[in-house]
Amino acid sequence: MRIDIVTIFPEYLAPLDVSLIGKAAAAGILDVRVHELRTWTHDRHNTVDDSPCGGGPGMVMKPEPWSEALTQIVPPGTEDGARLIVPTPSGRPFTQRIAEDLATASHLVFAPARYEGIDRRFIEAAAERMPVEELSIGDYVLAGGEVAVLVMVEAVGRLLPGVLGNAESAKDDSFGHSSDGGMAGLLEGPVYTKPASWDGREVPPVLLSGNHAVIARWRRDQALRRTSEMRPDLIAALDSAALDKKDRAQ
Numbered sequence: 001m002r003i004d005i006v007t008i009f010p011e012y013l014a015p016l017d018v019s020l021i022g023k024a025a026a027a028g029i030l031d032v033r034v035h036e037l038r039t040w041t042h043d044r045h046n047t048v049d050d051s052p053c054g055g056g057p058g059m060v061m062k063p064e065p066w067s068e069a070l071t072q073i074v075p076p077g078t079e080d081g082a083r084l085i086v087p088t089p090s091g092r093p094f095t096q097r098i099a100e101d102l103a104t105a106s107h108l109v110f111a112p113a114r115y116e117g118i119d120r121r122f123i124e125a126a127a128e129r130m131p132v133e134e135l136s137i138g139d140y141v142l143a144g145g146e147v148a149v150l151v152m153v154e155a156v157g158r159l160l161p162g163v164l165g166n167a168e169s170a171k172d173d174s175f176g177h178s179s180d181g182g183m184a185g186l187l188e189g190p191v192y193t194k195p196a197s198w199d200g201r202e203v204p205p206v207l208l209s210g211n212h213a214v215i216a217r218w219r220r221d222q223a224l225r226r227t228s229e230m231r232p233d234l235i236a237a238l239d240s241a242a243l244d245k246k247d248r249a250q
């Protein structure tokens, strides 16, 4: 997958060089390119913003540099498989389902804005060339979209074949699907490792029993309990078909 990120703060994206995503890039699974938006300005001050039409506080990002950037990164005629992602607190909520969908694209271009956002005409013009997704990572306002890009690239990148060391480990993720062995719609319960006894606290004996069926049932009960505690909205949204008899007894 190719990922292009256009920003006025390229250094904000430095974490993409490390850990899982950095390794995926080194392995050739991901081709990540970070661009400085001001490259596509033509005035002495490399201006990327101006005051909002109609008045009001803050500044709005000008459409011209974004448009030139997109045209250079995705030349006309090469739009196939490309999608433009615009992080914004006024977007659709970014979810695991959307991450899974984005993971099927061959080319993602991210346009993280600063200030009050990007002139609407850029978004409209881009949408005539390729699918555009305006996405929010949560109900709070960041100083800019760069951190949201880091979140989305990590969520998407770890789903690409060959990125996770153990392909199984994505299956039981919180928000997983029942169809891939995960616990559909449930949050993951607690996890433990060795030593069996630490600082007077024990690993739950069932996990050391070697009985896989009993362990699976225990994990599911823990997931149900945690989801009820942390996210009652997810329990309410569960399809009753996703619950088995023993779940319902809880």
Ligand code: ADE
Pocket (backbone or CB within 6 Å): 087, 088, 089, 135, 136, 137, 138, 139, 140, 141, 142, 143, 144, 145, 148
């Ligand atoms: N830019 C500023 N706040 C944001 C948010 N919550 N999600 C995505 N992009 C943003």
